[in-house]
Amino acid sequence: MKDIKPKLIKLFKEGYCTPQIAKIAKMLKEPSTTIHYNIKKLEKEGKIKTYKAVFDYKKIDEGFCAFVLISLSPDEYGDPERITKELSKHPEIESVDIITGDWELMLKVRTKNQDEYYNLVRNVISRKGIIKIKTLTSLKQIKTEFVCL
Amino acid sequence: MKDIKPKLIKLFKEGYCTPQIAKIAKMLKEPSTTIHYNIKKLEKEGKIKTYKAVFDYKKIDEGFCAFVLISLSPDEYGDPERITKELSKHPEIESVDIITGDWELMLKVRTKNQDEYYNLVRNVISRKGIIKIKTLTSLKQIKTEFVCL
DNA sequence: AATATAATTGAATATTATTCAATTTTATTG
DNA sequence: CAATAAAATTGAATAATATTCAATTATATT
Numbered sequence: 001m002k003d004i005k006p007k008l009i010k011l012f013k014e015g016y017c018t019p020q021i022a023k024i025a026k027m028l029k030e031p032s033t034t035i036h037y038n039i040k041k042l043e044k045e046g047k048i049k050t051y052k053a054v055f056d057y058k059k060i061d062e063g064f065c066a067f068v069l070i071s072l073s074p075d076e077y078g079d080p081e082r083i084t085k086e087l088s089k090h091p092e093i094e095s096v097d098i099i100t101g102d103w104e105l106m107l108k109v110r111t112k113n114q115d116e117y118y119n120l121v122r123n124v125i126s127r128k129g130i131i132k133i134k135t136l137t138s139l140k141q142i143k144t145e146f147v148c149l
Numbered sequence: 150m151k152d153i154k155p156k157l158i159k160l161f162k163e164g165y166c167t168p169q170i171a172k173i174a175k176m177l178k179e180p181s182t183t184i185h186y187n188i189k190k191l192e193k194e195g196k197i198k199t200y201k202a203v204f205d206y207k208k209i210d211e212g213f214c215a216f217v218l219i220s221l222s223p224d225e226y227g228d229p230e231r232i233t234k235e236l237s238k239h240p241e242i243e244s245v246d247i248i249t250g251d252w253e254l255m256l257k258v259r260t261k262n263q264d265e266y267y268n269l270v271r272n273v274i275s276r277k278g279i280i281k282i283k284t285l286t287s288l289k290q291i292k293t294e295f296v297c298l
Numbered sequence: 299a300a301t302a303t304a305a306t307t308g309a310a311t312a313t314t315a316t317t318c319a320a321t322t323t324t325a326t327t328g
Numbered sequence: 329c330a331a332t333a334a335a336a337t338t339g340a341a342t343a344a345t346a347t348t349c350a351a352t353t354a355t356a357t358t
Contacts, residue, residue, distance in 0.1 A: 001305070001355070004187040007177055009196075013295045016173050017166045017200045022314055024165055028156055031338055036316070038153040038336085047158075047208045049296055051166045051200060059196045067216070067248065067255055084291040096291040099216065106216055106285060108257075136255060142233040142245040145294045146162045147198055150324070150336070171345055180307055185347070187305085299358105306353070314345065323336065328329105 009060055012053035013091070019051060054147045062092075062110040064117050065138040068125060070105035076129035080104060083129050090124055092116075103134070158209055161202035162240070168200060203296045211241075211259040213266050214287040217274060219254035225278035229253060232278050239273055241265075252283070 019039050025032040042048045057063060072080055084096050087107065095108040107125070111117045117135075125133060141149055168188050174181035191197045206212060221229055233245050236256065244257040256274070260266045266284075274282060290298055 002179065002183070004177065004179065004183065004305095005191060008173065008184070008187060008191065011173060011176070012168065012197070012200075016169050016176075018169050018315090019161065019202070020165050020167050020314090021316095024157065024160060027160070027165075028153065030151065030153065032315080033317095033339075034151070034153065034337055035157075037338090038157060040316095041336090042154060042157065045208065046205055048161070049203045049205055049298070051161075051202050052294070052296065053168070053200050054198045056195055056198055059194065065246070067246075081291070084289075088292040088297050091295070093292065094295050095293050097214070097216075097287040098289040098291070100286045100288060103285075106287070136252075137249045138246040138255070139249060140233075140247040142230070142247070143237040143242065144244050145201070146240070146243050147201065148237050149198065153336095167346090169345090170347095181346080182308075182348095183306055186307090189347095190305090302355105302357070304353105304355070307351085309350095310348085312345100312347070314343100316343070317341085319338105319340095321336100321338075323334105325332100325334070327332080 009053075009055065010091070012055075015050040015052055017051035017053060054145050056149060057110055057141075057144075061112045064111045064113050065141060066109050066117060067136040067138070068105075068107040068109055068121075069103040069134040069136070070107065070125070070130055071102075071132035072104040073129050073131045077104060083127075087124070090120070092120055092124075158202075158204065159240070161204075164199040164201055166200035166202060203294050205298060206259055206290075206293075210261045213260045213262050214290060215258050215266060216285040216287070217254075217256040217258055217270075218252040218283040218285070219256065219274070219279055220251075220281035221253040222278050222280045226253060232276075236273070239269070241269055241273075 021032050021035050025035045076083055080098055084098065084105065087093055088096050092111050093107055093109055097106045098104065099106045109117065109120065111120055170181050170184050174184045225232055229247055233247065233254065236242055237245050241260050242256055242258055246255045247253065248255045258266065258269065260269055
């Protein structure tokens, strides 16, 4: 057994997919060349970033999901992009946003379970510049990435 | 002009994409039939829900992004799935989660601008059973759907 | 150890994306 | 409002790709 599946999951998280032009052409009742032309245009304009898979995360050992509110120290607050770039590197972190209100950052995080989430908080999220965090754990996911589960 | 692009964007939000088997085979240095076999398995096991596009949302008139915390009335709290199913139907709502803590639901929402977000709050989010909401507006998105912007 | 099940693979085929040149539509400019 | 340029649409031909199938190998089960 070559253990291909975890490699596939990793690749599909960010890309390695492509549009189904023939299927779309049939659906919209337009020539496939017209569909092709319009898709390539969307890509060239930078409107489409990538094509990727959406998973049933419970089934791929990423059943734990949480939103993390982060408070930054005053010195980091002026240029939060250093920390956000660093956080973005980690594959467990689905999204990173700079937000308004009582907290500076919002993360969405997926790990296998609560133990691994704890490790992520200790090793990745709790670092210099981050002075306080608050975790909102997802008890049930109804929709993700525009896809109903 | 046939205005194909908005139709494509709508389709690509939920699917109409497919894996690039040849490309993956080259990358992993495995026969394409092996890759094919493993992908079909992931699909049959329900681990892969769909293949879709990720957009640069600012460029497709969905530049406004917010997280919405929702408090439910006590009678809805026992069976929140009715409301969450209803909310999930709306294309502006990227994700719906039932969460722990002071609030019951967390939404991630994308609209053209703040005005349209206001309309969404009035027409969709503010309804019977939802007694309080709090909006955390995204000032800057660094990573979304596992994809760095 | 014997058998059944699952995974891998190459060769053949079916399907699909892509290219290209021609045509039509839309936008621009004097 | 023509005249011209630019953008979008399309069919036919080709290139690339996914899929099927049967055979082989590896793994799991009893």
